[in-house]
Amino acid sequence: MRNVKVAKSKSAAVKTAKNKKNEKAEKAGAKASPSKKNELIKQVAKLAKELNEEGLQILLQQAQVLRHNMEVMASMKDRKKIEIVEQMRGKIARGDKFTIDVKEADDNSYFILIINNARNFFSRDEMRQLAGMCQAAQNETEASQRLFAWFSQKRKDVLFDTSIDGVKDPALITMYNFIKSRYTVKEGA
16 A cells, blocks of 8 residues: 555656646746647648638738747847856946947948947838937937837847837937937938
């Protein structure tokens, strides 16, 4: 009888250990197990068969956005680790969120905003969008909110590289004041 109790105890201990392991994996945001991933792929494929061409195009675009965001987030984590190590070694000088420098391509096809030791590249279209937001904003607070939301949706790399912590970050106000004073949005552009 004693052996049976021990066997039950070991079984319960194994289940408890597995549950704790699963909980840790879920908390850590671990990837789905291969079987769970395969099941999700089957479900997506089944639903995809029911979509029309337009729906499939939207699904494809969303999948590409998700993949890109995963790559950006992985890259951001790697860069953050490198930055922390270099800061510990004293190799990175402290940045300045109150000073901005802008380099423009001769043909205005791209712009580089340098702030807080970060070089942020923007296409002409992106710069037009930023200028439009800055010109439309009533004040620094509204502009900061608009810029932060736009960067959060479209250019998380700028938030990371420039170390922008939130809507009240001084780098956003610096960008706003510079862009508003220097760039306008042309009608029909």
